[in-house]
Amino acid sequence: MSYILEQLNLEKSYIVSLRREFHQQPELSLKEFRTAERIEEELDQFGIAHSRVGETGVLGILRGEGKGESVIVLRADMDALPIQETNRVSYCSQIDGVMHACGHDAHVACLLGAARLLAANRNAFGGEVRLIFQPAEEIGQGAKPFLEAGVLEGARRVFGLHTAPDIPSGQVGLKPGLNNAAVDHFKIVIRGKAAHVSTPQLGIDALYIASHIVVALQALVTRCTSPVEPVIIGVGRLEAGTTYNALAETAVLEGTTRTISQESREQMQKLVTDTVQNIAGIYGGSGEIQWTDFASALINDPLVCQEAAEVVKRIWGDGRVSADRKLSLGGDNFAEYILHTPGAYAYLGTGNPKKPNTLNAAHNGNFDIDEDALTLGAGLYAGYVLRPE
Secondary structure (H helix, E strand, C coil): CHHHHHHHHHHHHHHHHHHHHHHHCCCCCCCCHHHHHHHHHHHHHHCCEEEEECCCEEEEEEECCCCCCCEEEEEEECCCECCCCCCCCCCCCCCCCCECCCCHHHHHHHHHHHHHHHHHCHHHCCCEEEEEEECCHHHCCCHHHHHHCCCCCCCCEEEEEEEEEEEECCCEECCCEEEECEEEEEEEEEECECCECCCHHHCECHHHHHHHHHHHHHHHHHHHCCCCCCCEEEEEEEEECCCCCECCCEEEEEEEEEECCHHHHHHHHHHHHHHHHHHHHHCCCEEEEEEEEEECCEEECHHHHHHHHHHHHHHHCCCCEECCCCCECCCCCCHHHHCCCCEEEEEEEEECCCCHHHHCCCCCCCCCCCHHHHHHHHHHHHHHHHCCC
8 A cells, every 4th residue: 555655645735725725715514515516526537426415415436446345435524614714824714704614624625635546546446435525514414415315325334534633743543432422402492571671570581581591501510410421511602682671582592412422412401401491481481492413422433443543554654543532522423424334533633833723723713734634634535445455
């Protein structure tokens, strides 16, 4: 597999230019129309057949001409975030209020780089490679349409990666077992009755009820869950009222839960729902809650981690892979693919102290990556397909 490294070095400028192009033209979840078109244009150049999954998802199909009949699925997400970029770089986002602040531009560039390399080396592998360019990961969507389209039918392995500023550039995190928490989204609507603040007895204050709910939800974690099992309940939005001197008639809260077991996931949904309804009822109002499943817990298959680690070793040598990355309560719906097919999600180190912004956490206006890591990402995708079985 030594020839892969040589070819990747030749492809580096191509992969970097793609990443910068996508970074300059970010698109929000389910609106990745230009991104999808550019992916299709590149796949056409490689002679890779493709089709749309939903409005903006792209599925590429590449048949090998060598020995073997394995089906390998590679996945990259492609949506950006509603964040204003504050970096001062030549490839800064050109879309006001929208930014690739989570590395999805890099994921797409790496997978396209791998697709280009694989297309040029069809005789080096057999079977089929399915390339998933998935929209809407940031809002917990995008994976389900691919699953419903049967993209994992007959697949032996599924593999993906994500940038990681907490891992040094040139290193890869491949941890067997639990890596990321399950993520659920909730939206709460509190209904009360408007009245002047001077006559509170004539109304029902939805804002007051909502405030009690926010505080009570935090108590669920400290008093109703095991202190040795991580659980998060976060409320990120609360909107209520229309003027300073009236009781709010309605209040809307949005938030998320993060859990690491199906038992605690179900328990938290019941506890949160009961808390909302009971507190609203105490003060004469009503509470409705809507749950949305964003992602299951992400649990890497140990054998697939071992296989991917061997790819890194064969191409780049020893000392590049870490298997002890700390558990993250962030989520990723790549987890849904692993539920169906043995797979692994690798964390691609992109942090470089010589480039300070590459050390910033994701979802930050100053987020950036060390682009020297892109060839490692592309090589990991391609190398997993080309590795001897």
